Amino acid sequence: EVQLVESGGGLVQPGGSLRLSCAASGFTFSNYWMHWVRQAPGKGLVWVSRINSDGSSTSYADSVKGRFTISRDNAKNTLYLQMNSLRVEDTAVYYCAKGGATVIDYWGQGTLVTVSS
C-alpha cells in the first residue's frame, strides 16, 4: 500500500524558513517523480513543485521560484521542500504527491504551514 507521510509543518514568522519532509513507502520511490501541492485554508489546490526520479531535474510554480527548493534522498525514500523567505500567503496545507512527468496519482494527508507574526 502506498503511503506518503508529511512532517515539518508549523507556525513560522514572515521571512522565516521551514523544511518539510515526506516519508514514502509501499512503492519503489526511486522510480517515480514526486510533487508538492498546497491548499490554503478554504481554497483550491495549487501545484508548487516537482522533481524527477533521480533528482536531476526540478520545476517550480512562479509564486515560489527562488524561495522554495525541492529535493529527494532516494536512499531514505524521503522527499523534501525547503521553504525560505516565507510569506503570509504561503499559509496552506502542503501535500506530498507521487506521480510522473504528466500526472499526479497519489497524495499524502498533508502538513499545515502557518506563516504569521
Add this chain to the structure above:
Amino acid sequence: QSALTQPASVSGSPGQSITISCTGTSSDVGSYNLVSWYQQHPGKAPKLMIYEVSKWPSGVSNRFSGSKSGNTASLTISGLQAEDEADYYCCSYAGSSTFVFGTGTKVTVL
C-alpha cells in the same frame, strides 16, 4: 500559470448525471491530452479519478468519465450517489514540467 476555470458549484439528485467543466487556454488544456480530475472530501487528501482526459485509475468507478474539446475539459458523473458529494478539481499539464489546477467545484447531492 492562471488557474483553470471551473463552476463553483454543481448539484443533482441521486441517480442523475452531472457535468463539471474545466476551461483553460491553448497553453495548457488545449495543447495536451493530459487533464486529470481529483475528488476531495472535507478534511481528506485528493483522490485521482480520471487521468489523460478519459482514463480510469484502478479501482475508480466507471460512473466517472472525462472528455475534452478544445480548451475545455469535462467530468461527468453518472448515476449520482450521496458519496459523490465532494469537491472536484481538474488539473492540466502546462508544459515545461509544470501543472495548473482548476478553481474547484463543489458537488452537492440533493
